[in-house]
Amino acid sequence: MKKMTMLLVLAGVATACVRNPYAATNKVYRRQANAFARQLQAQPAAPADSLPATPYWVGTVNFNLRKPNYVIIHHTAQKSTEQTLKTFAQTKTQVSAHYVIGRDGQVYHLLSDYLRAWHGGVARWGSITDINSVSIGIELDNDGAEPFQDAQLASLLKVLGSLKRAYNIPVANFIGHGDIAPTRKSDPSAQFPWQKLAARGFGLWYDAAVLTDTTAAPFASDSLGRPLPGLTPAKPCALSATTPRICPPPSAPSSAILCKLIRARP
């Protein structure tokens, strides 16, 4: 028993020695989260003035929190995890993500999955224009040119697995920043192993047979048939040029691959 007490004391001392350089900004996080909690607890505002008032408020007793339904994967295009953590802890940058995964596989969970991170920017996926409101953002520490590390990918798969289970996220809803903002972004880079992820149930990949399919029509619209920003039927390869995931080998009909991927979506 004495030995156990001593071990606990030593463990406590060791923990106390790890100074958290983000103690001050963590305080800001808690303050902001508390402000949102108060907002959630408040009685909803009365409807517009022109509507007749009800005699009393009725709060339903059946509800829970809204859940994320998409996961957007990024590379940081920075030099280190530390640099990215600092970036996300400064208000002047106005950017954030829920998770940052280091090259060594260390996972930092920066924001509750139920809160909205600022990682998508101006983006669109199908008819969704507010990607940040429906998604989890994951940043992989990677400069954009280097290969992704095995330890990092192993951690990513674990995080993706737990998100998929927790929020019942469909296979096709694991996508990249380059997919939702093809004219501005290309992350995660062409080095990212989308095919491996698709084999594990995260995101889509095309069937090799599509490479011989030259019958598919040129692709320049989203799943609802509307033109994608920056793309015209005369420029069907633009999306694949900026979205490494669906960039085909030079000899392949890229538009056919794009069509196949889109058709694979539920």
Ligand SMILES: [Zn+2]
């Ligand atoms: Zn990004």
